[in-house]
Amino acid sequence: MRILLILMTFCTTLAQTLDLSKPLKPCWDRKTKANRIETAKNLILLISDGNIEALNGLGQMVWKASDSRGQVNSALDVGNKLVVTYNSTNKTLIKFLSLTTGLSLFQKEIDSKEFQTLKLKDRLVVLSKNGIYFFDSAGSLLSKRELNFETGIQGTVSNEYIALATPKELLLFDSFGNIREIRKKGLEYEIKQALFDGRRLYLSEKSGTLIAFDAETNNVAWKYRLGAAIKDMKLVDRQIVVASYDNFLYLFSKSGEVVWKKRFTDTPNIEVAADVVFAYDKNKIYAIKMSKKPKIINFIESGEEIIKISLVDKVLAILKQNKISGFSSDC
16 A cells, blocks of 8 residues: 655744845843743744743734643644643643633543644644544544554654554554554564655664655665764755754755764754755854755844844744844834
8 A cells, every 4th residue: 555645743843934135133131031932823822830921023912821730741733723632640731722812711631641742734633652632623622542562652744644653563543543554574673753745754873863754665775874862853955954963964865875964063953944944053053955955044143141032024033041132124
C-alpha cells in the first residue's frame, strides 16, 4: 500500500510578515514570570505553572487564564479554540478556552500523565502509552484506541495521518483513529523525534543518528551519525535543519547530504518561518535564509540570556529572565 505523506508541521509556526531586510530594533518590554512562550493565531502566550497570559503583537495583555490543578503541558489552537493540557497528579486535564477571551468553555480528563498532543486539521490528538484519543474542536471525543507501549513513542502529523514511531514499528492512523498501516521493518532504533517530509519519515535516534526512513519502500533511505545527540530538528523547504548538542546547526538535503553547517557558542535552538530559520543560543539570534547557499540575513545580540523566541503579528518576541521584549523593523 503506497501512501503519500504530505508534511504539515504543527510545532510553533512563525509568521512570514516580518521584514528581515531591515535591522530589527526593540519596540516594547514587559515584565513576566513566564518560563515559556508559545503562539496561537495572532497571540503570544506566556506560560508559567498553571497560568497563561495572552499578549498581542504590541505587548498588550488580551486575557489571562489560570488553573491551580496542574502545570501547563501544551497549548494548541484547534479550530477556533485554544486547547490547553495540564499535568495533574495522575491524570491529564484538557481545557478548551476561547481564543478571544481566555474563558474556559469545557474540559476533559484522561487517565494518563505521560502524553503528547498534536493537531490534525481541526482535531486534537492526545497520545499516551495507554491509548490515542481524537477530539473535535467542540471537545467531543471522536474515538479512542487502547494501546500498550512498553517503550516511549513519538508522534507526528501528516495531511491525512497520525504516525506513531516506536523503536520497532511505525503505525499510521487516519483522523478518526482507524489503523491504516503497521510497518515493522527497519525501525530498530530508540526514537526521540519524528518528522515527515512528504515521503520520508525523519527520525532522531538517542545516540545522535539522523535516519531517513522511506515510508513507501519501507526501508531506511540513509543515515548520518552526528558528533553528538540531536536536540531538535525541523523541516524547511523539503530540507532538514538539525541542532546537535556539540553546538552545531546542520542543513541536510533530502538525499542526506550536508548542505551547510555552523558552529555556535552554545547549543542552538531553532524555529522556522517558511524558508527562514531563526537559530539562537544564549544571547544571539540569527535569521538564516535557507537555500542552496544559506545566508544570514538578520542578527540580534542580547545582553541577557534568551530563554525562547516566538514571532507573531510582525513582531519577534524574545523571552528572557523576568522579561519579554518585542523586536520589529517598524515600531
